[in-house]
Amino acid sequence: MEELETSRLRLRKFNLEDLDTLGRIVSDPEVMKYIGVGGARDLQSAEKTIKTICSHWDKYGFGIWAVEEKASGKLIGWCGLQHLDKTPVVEVAYLLDSPYWRQGLATEAARAALRYGFENLEVDHIVAVARPENVGSYRVMEKLGMQYERAAQFYGVEVVYYAIKREEFYEVSSR
Numbered sequence: 001m002e003e004l005e006t007s008r009l010r011l012r013k014f015n016l017e018d019l020d021t022l023g024r025i026v027s028d029p030e031v032m033k034y035i036g037v038g039g040a041r042d043l044q045s046a047e048k049t050i051k052t053i054c055s056h057w058d059k060y061g062f063g064i065w066a067v068e069e070k071a072s073g074k075l076i077g078w079c080g081l082q083h084l085d086k087t088p089v090v091e092v093a094y095l096l097d098s099p100y101w102r103q104g105l106a107t108e109a110a111r112a113a114l115r116y117g118f119e120n121l122e123v124d125h126i127v128a129v130a131r132p133e134n135v136g137s138y139r140v141m142e143k144l145g146m147q148y149e150r151a152a153q154f155y156g157v158e159v160v161y162y163a164i165k166r167e168e169f170y171e172v173s174s175r
Helices: 016-026 043-060 105-119 135-143 166-173
Strands: 009-012 064-069 075-083 090-096 125-130 146-152 157-166
Touching: 009 105, 016 043, 016 075, 016 146, 043 075, 064 090, 075 105, 090 105, 105 125, 105 135, 105 166, 125 135, 125 146, 135 157, 157 166
Parallel strands: 090 125
Antiparallel strands: 009 064, 064 075, 075 090, 125 157, 146 157
C-alpha cells in the first residue's frame, strides 16, 4: 500500500515534483528547529531527503509519506515509518509546515502510520524520538498512547525515546 487517507489528510509517496514545496518547508528554521541537530535546510538538502525517503521505500517496502491536506491538495509535510537511526527498530516520524501545527494533524497522520505498521507490516512495537525541548512532538507521542521509556542519543542529539506495542495501540484506539 503506497497511500493512506484519514479524514483530513492523504499520505502518499514522495516524488521529485514535491521538491520546491518541501524545499520551502525545510528552509523554515522554526520547522527544522528540532530535526536532527536543527537549522534550516536548503533545496539540495530537500532533494537528498526525498531521495533518501524513496530509497528506504525501495529497500524495505515502507517509509515516510508526503502528507497532503485533502481539502487543498497542498503538501504540508511528512509522516511515516522508517528504521530508527542505524537500527532495525521501526520509528514513526512526522514533520508539518508551521501553519498546520496545533490542529491535531500530526497525531492524525502518525496514528494512520502506526496502524499501517501494526496491521500491514505486522511489527510488534514502534518507537518515536524527539529532542527533550520539543514538547509538541512528545505530546503527539503521548496522544498516540506511546509511553516514555528513556533518554537516549540518536541522529547525533539527545532525545526522549517513546514506544508503543501493537496490543497497547489497539487498546488506546478502541477508547
